[in-house]
Amino acid sequence: MNQLSASQAIEETCSIVIDGKAFAKRLRGEVAEEVASFVADTGHQPGLAVVLVGSDPASQVYVRTKMRQAEEVGIASFQHLLGSETTETQLLSLITLLNEDDSVDGILVQLPLPEHINESAVIEAIDPAKDVDGFHPINVGRLSAGEPGMVPCTPLGCLLLLQDRLGDLSGMKAVVVGRSNIVGKPIGQLLLNANCTVTTLHSRSRDMVAECRRADILVVAVGLPEMIGAEHIKPGATVLDVGINRIENAKGEKRLVGDVDFDAAASKAGGLTPVPGGIGPMTVACLMRNTLAAARQRSHTSVTGGGKTS
Numbered sequence: 001m002n003q004l005s006a007s008q009a010i011e012e013t014c015s016i017v018i019d020g021k022a023f024a025k026r027l028r029g030e031v032a033e034e035v036a037s038f039v040a041d042t043g044h045q046p047g048l049a050v051v052l053v054g055s056d057p058a059s060q061v062y063v064r065t066k067m068r069q070a071e072e073v074g075i076a077s078f079q080h081l082l083g084s085e086t087t088e089t090q091l092l093s094l095i096t097l098l099n100e101d102d103s104v105d106g107i108l109v110q111l112p113l114p115e116h117i118n119e120s121a122v123i124e125a126i127d128p129a130k131d132v133d134g135f136h137p138i139n140v141g142r143l144s145a146g147e148p149g150m151v152p153c154t155p156l157g158c159l160l161l162l163q164d165r166l167g168d169l170s171g172m173k174a175v176v177v178g179r180s181n182i183v184g185k186p187i188g189q190l191l192l193n194a195n196c197t198v199t200t201l202h203s204r205s206r207d208m209v210a211e212c213r214r215a216d217i218l219v220v221a222v223g224l225p226e227m228i229g230a231e232h233i234k235p236g237a238t239v240l241d242v243g244i245n246r247i248e249n250a251k252g253e254k255r256l257v258g259d260v261d262f263d264a265a266a267s268k269a270g271g272l273t274p275v276p277g278g279i280g281p282m283t284v285a286c287l288m289r290n291t292l293a294a295a296r297q298r299s300h301t302s303v304t305g306g307g308k309t310s
């Protein structure tokens with residue numbers, strides 16, 4: 001390849017890459033400005049409580065990132081690190097306290113929880129108005145009914161990136177691979193609400209390749225390293241890779257890869273998120289956005305509802 005075609009190839013790849021890291025930075029900047037004016041208007045600093053049970057190293061990293069980014073955008077952060085022997089009753093008591101604490105607008109319980117704790121019971125104990133993860137059944141129902149509510153952070157990050165890249169999504173054919181409650185299903189719901197024609201695929205789906213190839217928008221949230229190749233992608237499609245997989249090569253070197261084979265997909269896609277640097281940063285930025293939204297909503301409810309101001 002001569003000098004010119006090499007630089008052309010680099011330029012082409014750059015135009016395909018959807019830079020979630022840069023978009024998330026802009027989003028955090030906007031949230032920081034809005035937090036400052038919210039504080040000036042109300043005298044209340046939005047607060048985020050993050051609860052971690054146990055010592056899972058990946059969860060510890062996520063929690064540290066969330067706490068740091070909260071501080072950076074002017075959101076007060078309250079960290080609750082609980083030992084892995086914490087009982088469900090103890091965790092539920094903490095959530096009750098956080099629900100009642102006016103300095104806390106958002107509550108995030110880092111998942112997964114240890115096996116002896118019932119995740120659903122914990123999620124359902126969180127005040128839906130403070131459920132910044134959007135996992136409470138009331139918020140799930142609101143999303144499904146197309147009503148305003150807390151939207152899960154990763155799916156929201158996907159929607160914002162798609163709208164930024166493609167504008168109005170109406171009428172586009174979207175295929176979501178994965179149907180988990182926290183990623184696949186809410187992404188499908190958001191895309192449906194944005195007037196896409198949505199197909200959801202899962203481990204029992206047939207004709208995966210053919211189904212994926214029909215997609216103008218392909219969102220992959222499975223957790224299988226590089227399972228999506230060029231053959232799954234319609235030329236020019238926009239591909240979001242939600243997967244985060246840690247793999248090790250023969251030399252024992254570890255690296256992160258997505259569910260999409262980036263190099264193969266780049267030869268077909270019109271837009272593609274990298275891993276890392278794609279959806280991951282958007283997830284945390286959207287958590288900040290949700291916390292500010294919760295603070296606004298709660299302060300509004302306090303004023304109009306005549307209750308305590310936060």
Ligand code: NDP
Binds near residue numbers: 177179184204223244
């Ligand atoms: P889950 O394990 O909860 O769900 C995986 C989904 O993939 C299931 O619906 C499963 O189908 C489906 N699936 C499994 N194998 C196949 C297959 N061969 N073909 C088609 N579908 C298949 O995972 P999550 O949704 O929690 O997470 C998915 C990925 O996203 C993970 O890598 C996770 O680390 C990452 N993630 C990234 C985030 C970010 O911020 N970037 C945030 C959250 C998650 P079935 O229902 O039939 O079992």
